[in-house]
Amino acid sequence: MPSPNTITVDKLARLVGLPKCPHLIDVRTDEDFAADPRLIPGSVWRPHPLAESWGSELSGNSAIVICQKGLKLSHGTAAWLRHLGKEANVLEGGFEAWEAARLPLVPDAKLPRRDDKGRTVWVTRARPKIDRIACPWLIRRFVDPEAVFLFVAPSEVILVGERFKATPFDIENVFWSHRSDTCTFDTMIEELGLTTEPLKRLALIVRGADTARLDLAPEAPGLLAASLGLSRMYADDLEQLDAGLLLYDAFYRWCRDATEETHNWPTNKPKP
Known part of the structure; x- marks a missing residue:
């Protein structure tokens, strides 16, 4: 059974590219990002330990948080964002689920x-x-x-x-x-x-x-x-x-x- 405050890959894929798409926040570790330095379209990599700092500067009121597998880093970061008064959900399965679905990924090096x-x-x-x-x-x-x-x-x-x-x-x-x-x-x-x-x-x-x-x-x-x-x-x-x-x-x-x-x-x- 899916956890509360989560969003499926299919649903996120329908939001990407739309003007009202929530902020997409990639909080993978340095090691995971270095192993595959690509981004879900529209997402920005941010360090999860500094969530309270950069989260307070986010414009708008909603975000979707992405980590490697959709576990502790994304859930913890989303909880911090909710603490700051923003609606925040987690991508089920994280980056790995998006990649497994063969959806587009943007190379950070470009x-x-x-x-x-x-x-x-x-x-x-x-x-x-x-x-x-x-x-x-x-x-x-x-x-x-x-x-x-x-x-x-x-x-x-x-x-x-x-x-x-x-x-x-x-x-x-x-x-x-x-x-x-x-x-x-x-x-x-x-x-x-x-x-x-x-x-x-x-x-x-x-x-x-x-x-x-x-x-x-x-x-x-x-x-x-x-x-x-x-x-x-x-x-x-x-x-x-x-x-x-x-x-x-x-x-x-x-x-x-x-x-x-x-x-x-x-x-x-x-x-x-």
Whole structure:
């Protein structure tokens, strides 16, 4: 019989990538993490002995705690978080159960170094349209919910990255960029181990809209139109990013759950 305050792997898999997913906290020991330095998408590794300290700084009120097998470390950490007034559950079976289910895992070695607040920091060109909104959406939903994005003049991206320890993306001659006929979003899902069917479907739409190959997916022209419309609505890049996150949330849910659904009107049209 499952313990109270637990969540199954299947249920967590349905929450990952959604805007209201709880904080995912990985508290595996240094030894366990070193043996397999990969992360459940959206999770952040934190030291369990310091739970009282970092737990009080968590935004929001809910968390799911992950240790190697879903035993003492996750239950103890979750209890501390509940003591701090937060709703906290434990992943049944822990990291090992997620891995056994063959669900995606993000290699920690591919992630940028985090700042002193535990966030990844990224920098790209100002006035984003498609790839530069899609990639932040992917990072916020599947890699680092607290990620920071800096939008600067194209000529300043590399120097800003060096001075502010930010990782450049979607510009020429950097790691996180277009490759051959694919776009930066494709690069990210491949390098970060996120090649699930819904994300591959979304990547095709993004690629079609971003590289002017609208024939790649029937939905690509719609994404292009919506993206250009948003760029006209917002002068502030961060406001545009916030609006764009909702757009990609909707496209992702369609890719994951609704591709077979149709809509006709009127539904009660009398038969001839």
